[in-house]
Amino acid sequence: MTLNAAALDRRLAAFPRLGLAQLPTPLQPLRNLSAHLGGPDIWVKRDDLTGLGLGGNKLRKIDYVLKAAIDAGADCVVSGGVVQSNSQRQVAAVCAKMGLPCHLAVFHGRVASKSDRYSNSGNALLNTLFGAIKHDVSWDADPNGAMARIADELRADGHNPAILPYGISNALGAIGYSSLCAELAHQCDDEALSPNAIVFASGSGGTHAGLALGANIALPGTAVIGFDIDGEPERVRHDVERIAVEAAEMLDWSFDRSIIDLRAGMAGTGYGQPHPSCLNALRLAGRLEGLILDPTYSAKSLAGLIDLIKAGEYGSGDTVIFVHTGGDAALFAYMPEQLFGA
Ligand SMILES: Cc1ncc(COP(=O)(O)O)c(C=O)c1O
Known part of the structure; x- marks a missing residue:
């Protein structure tokens, strides 16, 4: 072929x-x-x-999306996902590497959390390790809405956030x-x-x-x-x-x-x-x-x-x-x- x-x-x-x-x-x-x-x-x-x-998989996407945002003057990042989101973990790691403050909307309730382990281990633990600032919110049908609200607050404080949408999709x-x-x-x-x-x-x-x-x-x-x-x-x-x-x-x-x-x-x-x-x-x-x-x-x-x-x-x-x-x-x-x- x-x-x-x-x-x-x-x-x-x-x-x-x-x-x-x-x-x-x-x-x-x-x-x-x-x-x-x-x-x-x-x-x-x-x-x-x-x-x-x-x-x-998200690193391939973040590579392009965050580059464009940084070139446009972003000085911090807002993203979001469920408690065990792999997407958030990769955003948090990239922000650590790039020296950018990372704000994550952490959506609770999409997966009924049966254990402390689900809430605190795996990706949740790594997000903390990578220094992400977590904003706890309830899961709803509009995850990008919560990110937009966090970004508005950051703008009001004089920042220029890059919003990396849900799933970087x-x-x-x-x-x-x-x-x-x-x-x-x-x-x-x-x-x-x-x-x-x-x-x-x-x-x-x-x-x-x-x-x-x-x-x-x-x-x-x-x-x-x-x-x-x-x-x-x-x-x-x-x-x-x-x-x-x-x-x-x-x-x-x-x-x-x-x-x-x-x-x-x-x-x-x-x-x-x-x-x-x-x-x-x-x-x-x-x-x-x-x-x-x-x-x-x-x-x-x-x-x-x-x-x-x-x-x-x-x-x-x-x-x-x-x-x-x-x-x-x-x-x-x-x-x-x-x-x-x-
Ligand atoms: C491990 C893994 N596989 C597949 C997907 C699906 O990718 P997408 O959200 O781009 O459809 C995700 C999204 O979070 C993921 O974390």
Whole structure:
């Protein structure tokens, strides 16, 4: 397959970035898991290894979005997410590195917190370690509203805050995330791979938008399949399309929306709630590959892939790229009995 990585590289070069994400992330075969499942060859794109502050998918987005804000004169940052948000943790780590005050709206109540561990460990602990200033707020349907209010207060005090939206999911963030496809296209060339599909967890939509757009340019013919982990497939699909279309305009690319493929059914009873096939995927990755997944995002997306294989959508002779979007820190916010049974 001739992959068009150069076309995407050229377009991305027009957008400056901070360069804090450690790139390219490795592309590794999951031979034991592939043999166990008896289906396609599964490779993992290790976006959990983007480096700073334990890494994850948001660093690619922050690299571009915060660079633009700093160039526009920002002197502090406002962002927000749930108690165990990986996004917040990466924002907090970047702010520490850049010497920028970091204000986080911490949304309580989206996941019924069953333990002190959920409230204080994992990402919550790291946010404190990275020196973020936390603003506790109740979860509502408009997370960006709470950030706007914090930013207003900062402006009233003479600051110029950069607002990094929920999930860092805006058009520039998606452009940042599309860089994964340029890397992947080069890596597939090196490994002589022709991927049939890329699979991953989709939530606030920027990751999916970036991958759909990036694949449309650099990996034509590869299916891009996001698994809704929010339990809100209509909202997620709408956000992916909106962000991808806006990002495509910025990249001067005529985007084929038909490639947006958002699958429902992997959220289980809701965001952050593990379910049996999610836990099965989490344990399989650990025991067969020494690969750490988390029960909110990456394990649910691997569970989605396992379902596709069981349904015969991908099988022997196919190649599927599993994008590990990170989230390992959140694993430690769960009690062992939630993950492995009593
Ligand atoms: C580990 C992990 N995977 C996937 C996602 C989903 O990315 P997006 O919000 O861009 O859809 C997130 C978002 O927080 C995440 O933390």
